[in-house]
Amino acid sequence: MKKLILVYNPISGDATFKYKLDDMIAKFLQRDCIVIPYRTQKENLQPFGHFIRNIEVDGVIIAGGDGTLHEIINIMIHEGIDLPIGIIASGTSNDFASFLGIDVDLDAYIDTIASGETIPIDIGKIGTGYFINVASAGMLTCVAHEVDRRLKNALGKMAYYLRGLGELPHFRAFPMTIHADEHVFSEKVFLFLILNSGTVGSLKNVAVNAKVNDGLLDLLLVKKCKIQDLMSLTAELMAGKNITTRKNVIYLQAKNITIDCAVQLDSDLDGELGPRLPLTITTLPGKMKLFYTKQ
Template identity: 30%
Template structure:
């Protein structure tokens, strides 16, 4: 039998897994899995169990929000033999699952794990930590982990916007030097997002055709300090149209990015607290996470699949 470690966060989202756990386990058992179930009780529990016992299993499946998935991915980066990963989203936004077209309905996500294909997704490193889809600073990036869990459970995505409005007057610009691919940009920035995802905080920042989640590169988007309403409008127009041609915006792709700040900056990793840092280095680990998802994902977010399609077309 195929051995599976099933990790779930009982508090994620609206605690919906409590009513779905039996159905999920039954789906796995019918597909020939021998299952060990582990419920997280606090921060880093998922990382620790993957590091301690992950190599004993053929599959590691987690259910929770993007923060739980982040912990599992961090554990993966600290073991040699990497089992196939599965994800059953149970959080409020679930950007990582959305980018990989993993169903929001938990039973369907479980069925996908028994039928899907393995996609080798890139993972990001942030100094000595890791992220699955985004790290960021400034503007509203702190909102996701400052928002009370009870609000998330009761209000869903609206809870984030309510919390954001409370902090709109607190946006602070940070003087930074951004270094990538031989380029060096120095300016004051109010927002930075370094991602490997179609969706960030529920917002689809890029055209899907521009995002390749296994190409070994991050998509980086920075917004410079806003001085007047016209600059603010230009930046908002760029975000809405997905055309980042305003002189207040900096957008590029790179496999490694270094940022040096004058002061300590609060970062988030996959929507969770990333700590205060004056200097950060982000590296893309290509093909690091073997995760089960819909076969159609390869056609949309896979660099390898796109290259194969081009080769076939040329022939």
């Protein structure tokens, strides 16, 4: 029998996963998998590294959103824990799982976990931290940190969008210098995204060439433009259209990226507050393994 740790965030998303825990354990037992639940919150994240080092398991299943996923993969990498991960999407934002389609059929995905089939996935590194889906800075990146948790739990992703609309009158561009492999340019930028997947903020098709195991990160910059052009771009993005060819967008792929800004600006990593610019970002190809059926 496989032995798995099921790490779950009791307040993630609509905060109902904890009530489904027994049913989840039963689903795994039906597939000859023993599950060890681990309830995680900010105050006991670090003991998780000690906990997992002292038991012998075949994988780590992470139930939560992108933020929970971010926290656990950072602990695993820092602690040198080389185990495959699985993702049960139960957060407000589940972009990485959504991009891979593993949030569509839970029973089918548990079958995949039980089979032990995995793929390598890339990880982004910034300083001493890591991200699995996206690093960003500029307009809107503060929204995730300013939305009240109770409002987020009640309204879900709509809370982010409502807050973002309220910020529209205050949008401004930031002077940045970007090095992406052999490319170097300076621009006034509303927003930049460095993506491992093609989905961010529940918006699909943001990075049209993104793959989670190609050894590259996708860089997308929205350059300063008129407000009507920005609104048009936003509308196309929300409709799932390809925006990468628009004249006020720079889109490319690179292994190594550095970004500097003439003003103080904080970054966002997978929806969590990241380091202040300048940033040096590197791709770690195949750094982790994910339970996943090869397409």
